[in-house]
Amino acid sequence: MAKLGIFDLAVRYGKLTAIADLSFTVTEGERVFISGPNGAGKSSLLSAIAGAVRAAHGRIEMDGEILSGLGAEAIARRGLSMVPEGRRIFAGLTVLENLTVGTGMRRDRGAVADDLETVFTAFPILRERARASAGALSGGQQQMLAIARALMTNPKVMLVDEPSLGLAPKVVDEVYDRLCQLQGLRGLTLVIVEQSSARAARVGGRMLLMRGGRIVADGDATEFAARDLLTEAYFGGAA
Amino acid sequence: MSLQLLFDALALGGIYAIAALGIALIFGVMRLVNFAHGQFIACAVFALIVPSTDALAVLGLGALPAPVLVPLILMIGAGLAVLAEALVFRPMRNASPVALMVGSFALGVALQNLLLVLYGGRPKAVSLWAELGQPVQVGSASVPLLQLIVIAAVVVILAALAIMLRKSRLGLEMRAAAEDFTMARMLGVRSNRVISGAFALSGALAAVVALVLVAQTGVADVRMGGQIMLVAFIATVVGGMGSLSGAVAAGLGIGAASALLQAGLPAEARPFRDAFLYGGVILVLLFRPQGLFAPVGAKPRV
Ligand SMILES: Nc1ncnc2c1ncn2[C@@H]1O[C@H](COP(=O)(O)OP(=O)(O)O)[C@@H](O)[C@H]1O
Numbered sequence: 123m124a125k126l127g128i129f130d131l132a133v134r135y136g137k138l139t140a141i142a143d144l145s146f147t148v149t150e151g152e153r154v155f156i157s158g159p160n161g162a163g164k165s166s167l168l169s170a171i172a173g174a175v176r177a178a179h180g181r182i183e184m185d186g187e188i189l190s191g192l193g194a195e196a197i198a199r200r201g202l203s204m205v206p207e208g209r210r211i212f213a214g215l216t217v218l219e220n221l222t223v224g225t226g227m228r229r230d231r232g233a234v235a236d237d238l239e240t241v242f243t244a245f246p247i248l249r250e251r252a253r254a255s256a257g258a259l260s261g262g263q264q265q266m267l268a269i270a271r272a273l274m275t276n277p278k279v280m281l282v283d284e285p286s287l288g289l290a291p292k293v294v295d296e297v298y299d300r301l302c303q304l305q306g307l308r309g310l311t312l313v314i315v316e317q318s319s320a321r322a323a324r325v326g327g328r329m330l331l332m333r334g335g336r337i338v339a340d341g342d343a344t345e346f347a348a349r350d351l352l353t354e355a356y357f358g359g360a361a
Numbered sequence: 362m363s364l365q366l367l368f369d370a371l372a373l374g375g376i377y378a379i380a381a382l383g384i385a386l387i388f389g390v391m392r393l394v395n396f397a398h399g400q401f402i403a404c405a406v407f408a409l410i411v412p413s414t415d416a417l418a419v420l421g422l423g424a425l426p427a428p429v430l431v432p433l434i435l436m437i438g439a440g441l442a443v444l445a446e447a448l449v450f451r452p453m454r455n456a457s458p459v460a461l462m463v464g465s466f467a468l469g470v471a472l473q474n475l476l477l478v479l480y481g482g483r484p485k486a487v488s489l490w491a492e493l494g495q496p497v498q499v500g501s502a503s504v505p506l507l508q509l510i511v512i513a514a515v516v517v518i519l520a521a522l523a524i525m526l527r528k529s530r531l532g533l534e535m536r537a538a539a540e541d542f543t544m545a546r547m548l549g550v551r552s553n554r555v556i557s558g559a560f561a562l563s564g565a566l567a568a569v570v571a572l573v574l575v576a577q578t579g580v581a582d583v584r585m586g587g588q589i590m591l592v593a594f595i596a597t598v599v600g601g602m603g604s605l606s607g608a609v610a611a612g613l614g615i616g617a618a619s620a621l622l623q624a625g626l627p628a629e630a631r632p633f634r635d636a637f638l639y640g641g642v643i644l645v646l647l648f649r650p651q652g653l654f655a656p657v658g659a660k661p662r663v
């Protein structure tokens with residue numbers, strides 16, 4: 123059974139169709155990159171899966187359970203976590219408070235301290251700045267905080283929207299290193315929006331290419347980088 | 362400044378701060394300016410007396426000893442606010458801020474009419490804790506005991522609220538939701554819990570204002586929440602919509618300015634005290650349209 127299944131999903135904002143009849147499935151432990159030009163609907167797709175925007179129609183399943191229509195809080199409680207575009211950390215809260223917001227729903231109270239240790243080990247800067255205001259962190263540190271905050275909910279599936287946006291290449295390397303390391307550690311299923319096919323190929327995984335609210339190609343990230351399908355997507359060539 | 366004046370300023374400002382907090386708490390999590398807050402205050406006032414349209418008020422709950430009465434009225438205020446949220450605002454959860462505001466007006470009018478039906482429209486004399494009117498000598502000033510109690514209560518309430526927001530799970534969730542509600546929900550924070558919590562606190566604060574107003578004025582009037590609601594709303598705007606500390610600071614500031622103007626203005630200018638006061642408010646807003654303490658990184662709901 124697929125870990126995550128999207129079937130005939132559509133998202134509309136008024137008359138504008140952001141996602142049109144889109145389907146794909148993700149298996150457990152898989153790493154899937156979603157790429158495509160600005161406005162392709164990548165963020166809308168993740169937001170719909172996380173319940174932050176309502177789907178016009180279609181079905182979203184995790185472990186065979188239907189998530190669509192549940193609402194963001196219920197979806198989070200079932201083990202799906204989001205690292206949203208622009209990070210959306212709580213700037214007025216401390217780093218530690220940011221990490222604590224998502225633990226309130228957990229039943230396994232004993233494991234929360236262990237998870238905190240795990241994310242502090244993966245991102246030592248967060249331990250160092252635990253009592254600092256999250257708004258005072260640099261962009262890269264805020265990205266790490268957003269990832270760590272999502273991990274603190276103990277998710278089975280994690281959606282990450284453009285973690286490299288606005289970060290220096292070196293920092294992006296570090297973010298992906300940690301992300302992959304934590305994925306292995308926790309057996310996470312990862313769906314990552316990443317504009318750069320070269321980056322996706324280097325990290326490794328499956329890649330879906332989106333354009334105009336649809337998936338136009340699906341394959342291994344390394345092939346994409348080689349075949350430069352991205353260019354075709356950007357400039358409207360046949361996929 | 363005389364000591365007497367300092368106490369006047371603190372007591373008035375403290376009450377304005379508590380009223381402003383009641384509005385800012387709900388605005389913070391829901392982006393709703395709850396114009397029914399004044400009627401929450403009025404309802405808590407009338408909860409003290411037995412329903413009747415007679416001119417003479419008979420104390421009902423108000424006759425209970427204070428250690429019972431105060432928590433009870435606070436709970437009634439909280440309960441009323443939570444109920445109002447569940448019945449009126451929850452069905453409107455996805456409505457625009459303007460629609461929510463109109464809804465709060467409608468709720469306020471409905472509550473006011475309910476009070477008119479149950480209690481009639483004439484102001485009633487209510488004697489609550491009359492013994493607290495006795496003056497106490499503090500240094501050079503002779504201050505009513507009630508004023509000292511009000512100041513102490515305001516300090517205790519502000520401290521308790523600050524601790525609750527900093528240290529409790531609900532407080533953390535409320536602060537997170539106030540910054541970015543959708544993000545908080547994506548972390549499993551229950552919106553109903555956070556919103557009910559904000560309304561409960563707001564309603565309890567309305568009840569505090571009610572008790573102080575009755576004890577100070579000795580009157581129960583259906584309209585009595587309206588005036589203080591207006592001042593509290595102005596305080597939340599001046600303080601920066603959504604900023605709790607801003608609401609408190611501006612509430613204190615407006616109360617203190619009001620007391621100072623009352624004492625400092627020449628007798629012939631005193632009737633225009635509020636004109637001076639709101640002139641000052643306009644000046645502040647001209648220079649800082651976002652308010653004195655615009656909250657950090659507050660994102661709109663949705
Ligand atoms: N909240 C919104 N309201 C209206 N239109 C939106 C909203 N969010 C995105 N869109 C539109 O939907 C389309 C897809 O956007 P988005 O999902 O952000 O794409 P991507 O993440 O691939 O850049 C774009 O045309 C965008 O302008």
Ligand SMILES: [Mg+2]
Binds near residue numbers: 166
């Ligand atoms: Mg996007």
